Amino acid sequence: MTTAEHPLPAQHNNSTARKAEGFATPKQDKKPQCARFLPKRVLPIIFLPGIMGSNLRISVQRQQETRRNDNIAWRPDTLGPGNISSAANEKPSERQLRLDPLQTTVDIYDPAGPSEISADGRHGNVSLDKNFRSPLLTDDPPTAKNRRTAVQKARERGWGEVFFKSYGALLQHLEMRLNNTFFESKIRQEWRDVVGVDPVVWGLDPKLPQQALTEDELKKVATGCWFAVYAFGYNWLQSNGDSARIIAVRIKKVIDDLNQSGYECNQVIVVTHSMGGLVGRALIHPKYGNLQDKVLGIVHGVMPAIGAPAAYSRMRAGFEDPGLLRSPKDSLTAKVAGNHGDEVTAVLANAQGGMELLPTESYGNGWLRVMYNGRDLESWPKQGDPYGEIYKVRGAWYALFREEWINPSGMQARDGGGTFKRTCNYLNRAQSFHQNIANTFHPNSYAHYGADRKRKSFGEVIWEIDKNCADPTGWQNWSILSDTRQGKLGLVRWDPLSPNNKALRPVRDNDDMPAPIHATILPASSPGDQTVPARSADYQLNSGIFRGVFRQTGYEHQGSYQDPRAIASTLYSIIRIAQSATWK
Template sequence: MPPKKVIPIIFIPGIMGSNLRMTADRQALLKKKNNIAWRVDSTSENAHFMALNAADRQKQLDPDKTSVDTFDSGHSETGNPKETTFERNKAVNLSSIDMWHVSNAPLVLLLPDPPGVTPRKTHQHRALERGWGEVLYDSYGELLQLMEKQLNDAFCELNEPSIWWKKNVLDISPQSWGAAPENQLKPIRADELKSALTECWFPVHAMGYNWLQSNRASGSATANRIRALIKKYADAKFDCRKVILITHSMGGLVARAAMHSSIGKIEDLVLGAVHSVMPALGAAITYKRMRCGFEGGPANIPKRVLGYDGHEVTAVLSNSPGGLELLPTKNYGNSWLKIVFDNTTLLSLPQKNNPITEIYKIQNKWYQLFNPEWINPAKLQNSQISRTFEYIDLAEKFHKTISNYYHKNSYAIYGSDKERLTWGEVVWQFDQDVSSLNSENFAVSSDSENGKIKFEPINVLHIPKFNFHNISILSPSAHLVPPKEQGDETVPIRSANNQDKFCKAIFRQKGYEHQDSLKYQSSVSATFYSIIRIIQEMNWSKT
């Protein structure tokens, strides 16, 4: 029997970290055997997605035709009557949680029903009811299982902390996981752990969201789910008053929206939040991907799935309010988009801290973010650059709303690694000296959509003061410069460290790539440390 006091742990994933399904009419239009819009854990769906052209990508990942692929034990949501709900969620594997000397004992509060109970729920069934099948299990499954195990079964038979706690958290200086010295964090003692976890249950839930839609909408939807979850526990006669939020990447924006007083309005229901690798001010890599596709070589599978060329990525993100909210905000700073030759900067934008008017909405410039021909390859109604500009305006309003808002009991964990270089700036490098020319108005001859642009030939003999004596025709080209800023290969330090001003404690870490950050010992230890410190803030005597 679990204790009567309950503090649910709610995990909110990053962009592309929630599984999505499509409406029946969109499934019919695409002639799919199932209604899976996005499920990156599925090998077959990955293979299907890699074969899609830009038009079908746009149709399949349409924010108006998709929703979170939630678990419903009563029927299959696949649109394929031959596939069961459990087959759809087969990526959720609870067979082992052997991680950093964790025993393979079952997750104590996800046990199956006793024999004879009809219908009998398995441990996997209970995990799926908690939303574990809604999220990218390959990236997040280990953490979900680890939190469920170690927060609810932290002590051995002799009432001693488990080996995992001793090895990874207890009596260890937080500075070993990158804790900022100015926070002066103290190690957690065994008696503090026992006091925090005694007489309380910490069921771990995952809440996906439609990452194609605005984070404002996702925040409101998540807030409603959290209210319903607290009521569910209360109706079952548990003392459930608050939850703890654990977020990854864009999930941090969703969580802040959920708690904000003008959006989700649940700050009083949240005990605290732990944000991992959040792009607090956006990330310049969003511009890079929309112009040049995802990172990696031609054989790179993630690149083939997520978008090999600029037009494949643009077909999805230009029609996605949520995706556009990852572009650098006004607070990101000036001069993150540059055009250079050697060490000479020919153009640097933005200059007035307004990327919306200086970069995102400019047209008829070769470095513009949006190519109108890439936005609507599917020729869907209302999908054009004017609507994309409306989404940009909404993104600006969203970021202005949550700009300085964090829960007072927030902790932040992020990559600050000089070996994990990130596009803090996007730099276009010319191969020839064009400093005497009006280079920003060059006409494009060809664009590889992977970071190489060739321009129409220029007759320099008719250009006064051009310092070329033996050349009459100039054929310039430009290429994307590799990333140079420390970070986690996705979020640069200039965006992540904005949290330093608002969070109770900061962990600046090394050694991991953005998507897999929650698989690394330093990040996980910092997460558990933060959870315990948040739990210590709970006042059960307060009504």
């Protein structure tokens, strides 16, 4: 029979790593007060979320300019039936002003900071499961000075900076599992899904063979060491290189604070999701984070290693995802991100971070195609330069940007307003970023991602001209007559020799409107996770650098870390990385 007890937290105090404070109780309270003293060695886990996975707030200036009642720029956890419709119905101009990389910042938990809403109120998205147990994330005794709850401590670790409905289960799972491995010298039952299991079960690619993790290997890693799990949000609108610089400073502070508190902390392990993988790679690049000596290894989840054509599709047709919250009723979340191309373009054409998700030079040629009657009329890129051959093309109906969608708010350039020239400058910087990190992977890297034939992704984007067009001659110069903003165009061709500049095709009825030719973006057709195609993710497998790569099935992109195989392969990868840690 287990005796009920009062768990006492292992306090994190300057200059003393091992300290616990009890408290007085009534005589009839016979429960013992039990303190668990942590080992002196610490190996922090730093989680980096994907695009739209970090909470952002707008500047005071922009809040005043837009007369908003709050300073929320992006906080997906607050999207519910009561307020999702208003956010989904925002005009492109309003989205541009709200999601401006020059006027937004990560909403970091700061109890002492000035704010109309308390730090705990802003980070109210964090809640811990009833069965959650962690030696550091435990409520302080009721008599403690400056008492903090377990939830507040989790917020101090950055858990409230990220999309908690999507990532909260993972953060709790890692914190509990990594810090509860053995009890009375026996491995805990929950570790049986990892220890002794052939990694092939989780989709390990045979080109990079790995052995099953043994009980002795886990014990050697876990004994004398604990793993504090942090989550660091970043401004996904700005360059991932800039985000890496900021996160590098935060990681150094974590290491310094732990060492000053009497622990031994030398390095961290980074776990990423989607775009966070690009930040993680920049984190160890000398031009950006320059933190290669402080990162022991990286676990990449569903990373668009060389970009994703979905980024092109979304700027022309809006978000196609079934929803960020993994529920049919929550598919409306895609509408908040931008259910139409003009809504997405208003944001991402003015944000370098979004452009860094476009296919890179490494993605290869021919991923943008124009088809007619079952055959290709043309495909790009041809010379391996998507920036010049696709992204910066002006006036063509198949180009990435419709210029009239870039600056719907009409802001002046000096105020951060969008122009095609500024967008091209961002593209130049994105290209430089892509080239810099093209072959940058930590030598102690592991990856997992979707390679599911049932989870169709845009491995390529195909514009199909309808068969009602009798002759597609001159298709390159057709003009846009109509646009659903969801991937269907009405096109028209003009006879430059005709006196009235009318169309070659017959007009409808007897009016002067030319009959349109339709071009439509075909549905995604490549294996992946409904967002990142295997063609991009496999770049990691083919790099020759990774220790282990898990090609998996059964999950969509945003919900990948709620899949048992993704979690098991992540835990396995963390332990394998931790085996290389050295201590004094």
